Amino acid sequence: MLEKLEREHIKRRDLNLIKQTLAGNKDAFAKLMTYYKVRVFNFGKSFFHNESDSEDFVQDVFIKVFTHLESFKGNSMFSTWLMKIAYTTAINSVNRKKDTSSIEDDSIIPDHSGSTPEDTQIRLLTQQAIREAVAELPEKYATCVEMYFYYDIPYQEISEITDFPVNTIKSHIFRAKKLLKDKLEDFYGK
Amino acid sequence: MENKCEEMMNEYLMLDKGEKVPLHLTMHILGCKKCRDQIKLMKKAEEKISAPLKIQAPVTDESIAKVLEQVSPELKVRNHKPFPVFGWILGGVIMAALLIFAMNNISDFHNNHLTAYYAYTLAGSISVYCAVFVFSHMDAFVKKISTVLTNIA
Numbered sequence: 074m075l076e077k078l079e080r081e082h083i084k085r086r087d088l089n090l091i092k093q094t095l096a097g098n099k100d101a102f103a104k105l106m107t108y109y110k111v112r113v114f115n116f117g118k119s120f121f122h123n124e125s126d127s128e129d130f131v132q133d134v135f136i137k138v139f140t141h142l143e144s145f146k147g148n149s150m151f152s153t154w155l156m157k158i159a160y161t162t163a164i165n166s167v168n169r170k171k172d173t174s175s176i177e178d179d180s181i182i183p184d185h186s187g188s189t190p191e192d193t194q195i196r197l198l199t200q201q202a203i204r205e206a207v208a209e210l211p212e213k214y215a216t217c218v219e220m221y222f223y224y225d226i227p228y229q230e231i232s233e234i235t236d237f238p239v240n241t242i243k244s245h246i247f248r249a250k251k252l253l254k255d256k257l258e259d260f261y262g263k
Numbered sequence: 264m265e266n267k268c269e270e271m272m273n274e275y276l277m278l279d280k281g282e283k284v285p286l287h288l289t290m291h292i293l294g295c296k297k298c299r300d301q302i303k304l305m306k307k308a309e310e311k312i313s314a315p316l317k318i319q320a321p322v323t324d325e326s327i328a329k330v331l332e333q334v335s336p337e338l339k340v341r342n343h344k345p346f347p348v349f350g351w352i353l354g355g356v357i358m359a360a361l362l363i364f365a366m367n368n369i370s371d372f373h374n375n376h377l378t379a380y381y382a383y384t385l386a387g388s389i390s391v392y393c394a395v396f397v398f399s400h401m402d403a404f405v406k407k408i409s410t411v412l413t414n415i416a
Contacts, residue, residue, distance in 0.1 A: 076281035099338050106327045108318035128326050135330040139337070194287050195304070199312040225313040227280040243277065247370060250276040250305070257304045 080150065087151035106135055109152065112224055113159050119219065120163040130166070134159045153209060153230040156220070160234050198256045206249030217242045217250050266289070268298050275302060283334055355389075363389060 087108075093101030095217060110131060117130030137158050145154050188196065203222050206214035220226045221242075228246070232239045271291045278284065284292075288319075315377050320327065344374035397404065 080281065094338075097338050099335065102334065102338070103327055103331055106330060107320045107322055107324070110327060111318050112316040114326070131326045131328050132333075135326075139330070139334045140276070141395050146414055149335055163289055195308050196311045199308040203312075217302075222309065222312050223310075223316055225280065225317070229280075239375070243279075247273075247276055251273075253308055254272065254276065254301060254305060257308060258301065261300075261304065 081138070084147075084150055085153070088147050090153065091145060091147075093212070094139075094142060102139065105151075109155055110135075112152075113155070114155070116159050116224070117163060119216075122168050130159075134162050136164065149233060150230065153226065153233055156224065156226065156230075157234045160216070194249065194260070196256070197254055198260055202253035202256050203249055206252050210245060213237070214241070214245050218245055221246045268295060271295075271298055272301060276305075355392055355396075358388060358392060359385070 081141065087105065090101045090105040094105065112155050113134050114127050117134075121127050121130060123132070134155070138155055141158070145151065173205035174236070199222065203218060207218050210218065214237070217231050217237060220231045221228070226234070227238050228243050231237070231242050235242075271288055275284070275292075282346075292302060332369055362381070362385045366378065366385060
């Protein structure tokens with residue numbers, strides 16, 4: 074229930090900022106970028122390994138977002154639409170470079186949220202579970218699992234972004250969740 | 264019981280983000296501490312792993328500044344809405360023409376007192392028209408004035 078309300082709030086906030094951007098408000102677009110810069114950057118980093126290329130990727134994605142902003146109708150979340158652009162841009166770049174790695178390989182997401190040791194432990198266990206779950210998957214499905222856990226994107230939206238069937242995505246994520254459940258169970262005792 | 268818990272947990276793990284938990288599953292969770300604890304941990308794990316990517320970047324971020332620099336010319340075009348003057352000019356000309364035409368025709372047949380009355384009407388109408396025009400385009404005037412002042416400064 075709370076998740077739904079939060080998503081609705083974010084959807085309205087983004088739509089409002091988009092309207093203002095389309096009316097020529099520079100600050101509104103800057104604000105919109107601040108909400109999504111970190112995730113686009115990390116998404117880029119999982120594909121390009123280094124910060125410099127990831128920063129270029131961020132700029133590339135946001136310029137594309139700006140150019141096509143008028144075509145965003147608000148039927149989906151702005152984040153889904155943005156991630157679709159990021160995903161397509163990353164895949165196209167990777168096809169050119171033929172050099173990829175998953176987010177897990179570099180453990181690139183620093184946690185600045187001031188976690189407790191227990192939080193850090195849970196986070197580590199989750200990272201391990203995701204790493205194991207995606208290890209045997211083809212790269213394209215590994216991205217789906219990462220989108221679910223790291224980017225907090227639901228099945229249907231992952232399917233919209235990647236064009237993979239929802240049930241395929243669901244089964245890969247289920248496996249990762251099961252691994253996570255077992256790890257947590259082992260760590261905290263049955 | 265173990266099998267039942269396993270079955271329920273599998274059902275829970277299949278659920279999507281924000282998806283409603285079925286009633287029979289809720290009932291089981293309420294009555295089974297083990298499953299309840301596992302679900303709590305799973306939720307916490309999912310929250311913790313996605314939290315770092317929800318951090319807002321500062322507006323002063325270099326990439327954001329570079330993007331803004333590149334999109335600024337386009338934003339200026341969007342911000343500069345064409346001043347809808349054509350309709351206003353046409354309306355004003357028609358209104359003035361009708362009033363002048365009416366005043367001329369009437370003055371041919373009537374006395375000077377009536378002509379003065381129409382002159383006042385004409386002046387009043389044009390004043391009201393101008394006032395409405397200025398007030399309805401106040402935004403554009405303010406922007407224009409501030410641009411001129413900035414250029415002078």
